[in-house]
Amino acid sequence: MLYFDNAATTPVTEASLTAAWPYLTTEFGNASSSHEYGHRAKQGLEDARARVATWFGAKSSDIIFTSGGTEGINMCLTGLALANPRGKHIISARTEHEAVIATLEFLERVHGFEITWLPTNTSGTIEPLELESALRDDTTLVTLMLANNEIGTIHPIAEFAALAHARGALIHTDAVQACGWVNSNVADLGVDALTIAGHKLGAPKGSGAVFIKGRVATEPILHGGGQEFDRRSGTENVAWAVALATALEHLPRGEQLVQQSQKLADLQKVFIERVTNELPHTRLTGPPAGDPLARHAGISSFVSEGINGETLLLELERRGVIASSGAACAAGQDEPSHVLIALGYPEDLARTAIRLSASHLATEADYETVATAFIESVHTITR
Ligand code: PLP
Numbered sequence: 001m002l003y004f005d006n007a008a009t010t011p012v013t014e015a016s017l018t019a020a021w022p023y024l025t026t027e028f029g030n031a032s033s034s035h036e037y038g039h040r041a042k043q044g045l046e047d048a049r050a051r052v053a054t055w056f057g058a059k060s061s062d063i064i065f066t067s068g069g070t071e072g073i074n075m076c077l078t079g080l081a082l083a084n085p086r087g088k089h090i091i092s093a094r095t096e097h098e099a100v101i102a103t104l105e106f107l108e109r110v111h112g113f114e115i116t117w118l119p120t121n122t123s124g125t126i127e128p129l130e131l132e133s134a135l136r137d138d139t140t141l142v143t144l145m146l147a148n149n150e151i152g153t154i155h156p157i158a159e160f161a162a163l164a165h166a167r168g169a170l171i172h173t174d175a176v177q178a179c180g181w182v183n184s185n186v187a188d189l190g191v192d193a194l195t196i197a198g199h200k201l202g203a204p205k206g207s208g209a210v211f212i213k214g215r216v217a218t219e220p221i222l223h224g225g226g227q228e229f230d231r232r233s234g235t236e237n238v239a240w241a242v243a244l245a246t247a248l249e250h251l252p253r254g255e256q257l258v259q260q261s262q263k264l265a266d267l268q269k270v271f272i273e274r275v276t277n278e279l280p281h282t283r284l285t286g287p288p289a290g291d292p293l294a295r296h297a298g299i300s301s302f303v304s305e306g307i308n309g310e311t312l313l314l315e316l317e318r319r320g321v322i323a324s325s326g327a328a329c330a331a332g333q334d335e336p337s338h339v340l341i342a343l344g345y346p347e348d349l350a351r352t353a354i355r356l357s358a359s360h361l362a363t364e365a366d367y368e369t370v371a372t373a374f375i376e377s378v379h380t381i382t383r
Pocket of ligand 1: 008071147148197198208
């Protein structure tokens with residue numbers, strides 16, 4: 001089987017689990033306890049925090065461990081919005097993950113915030129000018145994702161951050177899909193808050209972290225014992241914090257990231273060209289392939305006129321390729337992708353979406369196998 005659904009989740013790396021193991025067994029103490037077991041767990045936690053901070057170019061005190069992307073996004077958006085009442089205006093886009101959209105709708109419904117949803121072009125790109133003109137004196141927060149989980153669009157977050165800050169607003173970015181694929185250094189991005197999820201990058205499900213710049217106030221969403229600098233109460237999951245730090249350190253950064261993402265973008269481009277050349281009714285969603293600064297080098301999503309997405313998935317699986325229809329996070333719902341609808345795709349076409357998401361280890365041969373399986377599957381269905 002070829003697993004091409006890494007945007008849904010990734011396997012846990014051996015290094016990550018091996019590093020976590022002692023904190024599940026011998027070093028099982030509660031990091032808040034004041035005996036030796038507690039001290040050792042605390043040491044493991046703070047060491048993991050420092051490693052995560054180093055990876056993101058942040059300070060240790062700006063890293064808070066969470067249970068994953070959804071929690072991190074809820075924490076950042078609700079926390080920043082409620083604690084920074086410059087006004088009750090927030091800016092985002094309808095192409096964001098449901099965790100962002102639903103949290104903003106909650107802030108609108110329960111706390112009276114007004115949300116401006118920025119328009120995108122058909123590739124999911126947002127013009128900086130659109131953000132600039134939407135910013136107001138009462139804008140508290142801008143939240144725009146670094147890389148889109150369905151169509152792979154990468155936003156120029158550093159540029160957005162400069163615009164937000166020029167008007168005194170804070171900016172959060174959802175880097176759940178971007179981390180390891182797009183530069184996620186917080187100083188380079190210039191963001192006030194950023195969210196990641198461990199299970200997208202080789203750490204276990206239920207692990208994650210957020211970066212929140214130290215001087216920025218947040219209102220906690222979990223109240224209790226005051227752990228994690230009073231920002232996220234609850235007994236700390238030391239093992240998963242250590243697993244996350246270890247998984248991050250195995251991801252490319254800096255020059256290695258530039259080279260690796262270009263190499264993967266080149267492989268992806270050849271794959272996309274073959275699929276779209278051989279299947280006249282299939283087209284790529286999101287930005288064109290080949291530029292890893294504009295498109296996530298692992299996520300390729302297609303729509304195919306007249307083809308049922310679920311049938312195509314089954315055909316792919318029969319040929320040994322595992323993919324997903326639209327976004328797996330919304331799996332179980334027979335709804336067309338909200339991202340494609342936001343881009344103006346007709347419902348019928350949006351329902352045909354298939355997402356193939358590679359790992360960093362994808363090879364030319366893997367892509368050839370996937371392309372052949374895809375093309376044969378479409379031919380079988382349309383025959
Ligand atoms: N944000 C993005 C871009 C995602 O792709 C996902 C999950 O697919 C999430 C947020 C939610 O993360 P989690 O599944 O860890 O809650």
